[in-house]
Amino acid sequence: MRESGVQQGLCLVNAMHITASVFINDDESGLHHDYDRWLEQLAPHAPTSRYEHNRTGEDNADAHLKRQVMGREVIVAVTDGQLDLGTWEQVFYGEFDGRRRKRVLIKIIGE
Amino acid sequence: MRESGVQQGLCLVNAMHITASVFINDDESGLHHDYDRWLEQLAPHAPTSRYEHNRTGEDNADAHLKRQVMGREVIVAVTDGQLDLGTWEQVFYGEFDGRRRKRVLIKIIGE
Amino acid sequence: MRESGVQQGLCLVNAMHITASVFINDDESGLHHDYDRWLEQLAPHAPTSRYEHNRTGEDNADAHLKRQVMGREVIVAVTDGQLDLGTWEQVFYGEFDGRRRKRVLIKIIGE
Numbered sequence: 001m002r003e004s005g006v007q008q009g010l011c012l013v014n015a016m017h018i019t020a021s022v023f024i025n026d027d028e029s030g031l032h033h034d035y036d037r038w039l040e041q042l043a044p045h046a047p048t049s050r051y052e053h054n055r056t057g058e059d060n061a062d063a064h065l066k067r068q069v070m071g072r073e074v075i076v077a078v079t080d081g082q083l084d085l086g087t088w089e090q091v092f093y094g095e096f097d098g099r100r101r102k103r104v105l106i107k108i109i110g111e
Numbered sequence: 112m113r114e115s116g117v118q119q120g121l122c123l124v125n126a127m128h129i130t131a132s133v134f135i136n137d138d139e140s141g142l143h144h145d146y147d148r149w150l151e152q153l154a155p156h157a158p159t160s161r162y163e164h165n166r167t168g169e170d171n172a173d174a175h176l177k178r179q180v181m182g183r184e185v186i187v188a189v190t191d192g193q194l195d196l197g198t199w200e201q202v203f204y205g206e207f208d209g210r211r212r213k214r215v216l217i218k219i220i221g222e
Numbered sequence: 223m224r225e226s227g228v229q230q231g232l233c234l235v236n237a238m239h240i241t242a243s244v245f246i247n248d249d250e251s252g253l254h255h256d257y258d259r260w261l262e263q264l265a266p267h268a269p270t271s272r273y274e275h276n277r278t279g280e281d282n283a284d285a286h287l288k289r290q291v292m293g294r295e296v297i298v299a300v301t302d303g304q305l306d307l308g309t310w311e312q313v314f315y316g317e318f319d320g321r322r323r324k325r326v327l328i329k330i331i332g333e
Contacts, residue, residue: 012232026129031164053250149265197325
């Protein structure tokens, strides 16, 4: 934010990997475990043969599904040069495949 | 929109609470009931002990999950000074905990 | 992108129908079949009587639910006049009702 010099605008933060998510929620470790367990129920990893995508030699089809639930990106308003977040809002990166280097794209526009 | 004077741009609308959602869909009360029932199946409120987050003294872990399905924010294009929505698109605020004052952030950028 | 002349900015792509989604993921047909099957498990089409929305004469309540999982819109950064996508990121349109003409809104802002 400081480097950009933007005072009023929008800040995009997105995962660059398709098995990962950038999302906003609470910074509470119990909740993060709940997300993991819940996503595993909604889109189980095993048996990996249940997914057609895994016939390509991958075993991470479930991660592509989990990421759709959690979302690829967030947009945060920039007000007076600061991220305009609610009291408990924190930006997180979630990786559902687990074998990737973590990279995010941050783009700030405004004036 | 009128106050902003923006003719061409983007309008961000986001929930400021992490158990709430801003989403776009149909203004039809039956559908809204369907969302409630469906989200309760995907992420049941009870038994509250199933969620680690609830050991912090909260009982709203399910609301944090439901909100991820529905999304935190929407971005609507601004064209000729108007929200550029599809025929049936309406912006809604969904609260899944039920005990919060409703606050949304609206940020419009453009020219 | 070329027509817009924008070098640095944001590109919004959104579905204009409320039973459809614009999402970013892998261009792999097996994965797309996995999405279809998974969404049908999360929000089955039949029996259509399970959804209140369908009492309005529609039979597509499930499509309104599926679209919330996949999302309405994506925002892609524009860098040096190009969509700034990760290696495997591709933008897709998903229609879950199947009887609509496909229309998307694309809005590019920046300079």
